[in-house]
Amino acid sequence: MEDINQKIYIVGHTKPDLDAIASAVGYQAYKEGIGDLRYKAIRCDRVNSQTEWIFKKYKTELPPYIPNISGMNIVLVDHTFPENRAKGWENANIIEVIDHHDVKLQDIIPQKITIRPCGSTSTLVSEKIFKSNVYISKDTASILLSAILDDTLGLKSPTTVQIDIDMTKKLNEICNISDLWEYSKLLFKKKDIWNQLSPRDIIEEDMRNVEFNGNWVSISQVETMNNRELKKKEIIEELEKINITNPFNLRLVMLTDVLKNDCILLVVGNDIPLLERELNAKIVNNTVYLPNVVSRKKQILPILEKIYKGD
Numbered sequence: 521m522e523d524i525n526q527k528i529y530i531v532g533h534t535k536p537d538l539d540a541i542a543s544a545v546g547y548q549a550y551k552e553g554i555g556d557l558r559y560k561a562i563r564c565d566r567v568n569s570q571t572e573w574i575f576k577k578y579k580t581e582l583p584p585y586i587p588n589i590s591g592m593n594i595v596l597v598d599h600t601f602p603e604n605r606a607k608g609w610e611n612a613n614i615i616e617v618i619d620h621h622d623v624k625l626q627d628i629i630p631q632k633i634t635i636r637p638c639g640s641t642s643t644l645v646s647e648k649i650f651k652s653n654v655y656i657s658k659d660t661a662s663i664l665l666s667a668i669l670d671d672t673l674g675l676k677s678p679t680t681v682q683i684d685i686d687m688t689k690k691l692n693e694i695c696n697i698s699d700l701w702e703y704s705k706l707l708f709k710k711k712d713i714w715n716q717l718s719p720r721d722i723i724e725e726d727m728r729n730v731e732f733n734g735n736w737v738s739i740s741q742v743e744t745m746n747n748r749e750l751k752k753k754e755i756i757e758e759l760e761k762i763n764i765t766n767p768f769n770l771r772l773v774m775l776t777d778v779l780k781n782d783c784i785l786l787v788v789g790n791d792i793p794l795l796e797r798e799l800n801a802k803i804v805n806n807t808v809y810l811p812n813v814v815s816r817k818k819q820i821l822p823i824l825e826k827i828y829k830g831d
């Protein structure tokens with residue numbers, strides 16, 4: 521029998537976005553709602569300016585900062601990949617995962633797994649809340665709603681599915697935000713800090729390293745309100761430098777424009793010809809324009825999978 525007084529900590533990924541923090545807070549609220557007081561949201565890293573703004577706006581304290589989860593009972597939200605987990609996970613007791621991304625459990629056997637391809641983890645947490653009919657405060661509902669809108673680019677990203685729309689509606693019955701698209705644009709603006717960051721920070725802010733049969737690709741996602749304004753030449757130079765120190769087959773930076781719904785893709789690495797062939801487009805000065813491309817998961821990863829499938 522487990523000790524019912526033993527705390528269970530809910531943690532999102534390193535370099536958390538709003539969804540990683542909001543889904544942890546939402547899941548704690550859900551557990552409290554069903555009378556289980558063992559669960560506590562934490563964060564393992566600093567939050568971005570948008571998350572800070574949202575929590576201030578809805579008078580909610582950020583989850584406490586605990587950088588090392590060694591020895592703790594853990595629920596992973598918004599990630600499963602080992603490289604995105606908090607320090608010390610190898611010695612943590614990971615009992616549950618909730619995520620909307622690809623799964624890589626590797627070395628852990630959680631008792632409970634909620635994985636569903638949808639726009640955000642906050643969607644999955646909201647579904648649990650509404651299914652169980654538990655009470656949540658307007659502030660918590662607003663935080664969850666904001667996270668869904670942020671992760672789905674205002675319900676316009678290709679990752680958006682019906683359940684995201686349904687949960688948005690249900691949450692907004694509590695929140696009463698009159699124009700969700702206007703509100704989404706406000707959210708994006710709070711995150712648009714790219715012009716203040718160094719090229720190295722822009723590359724590393726939301727970078728994922730992915731392996732395909734021994735081939736390594738890094739993909740940085742930069743969601744901006746205006747991708748034309750960013751200093752592309754400096755970012756490419758920095759990307760080249762990183763690739764000299766740590767050579768990958770490809771290093772990509774997606775400058776996605778959430779309003780125009782397009783992407784300027786910056787690329788370095790030896791496999792540029794392979795990418796050109798798959799995209800059926802020329803990469804000129806390490807740059808290629810991709811209209812209607814905004815999603816790393818749904819649009820860029822499948823292209824890379826095709827390249828490295830080895831057929």
Ligand SMILES: [Mn+2]
Nearest residue numbers: 539598640641
């Ligand atoms: Mn997410």
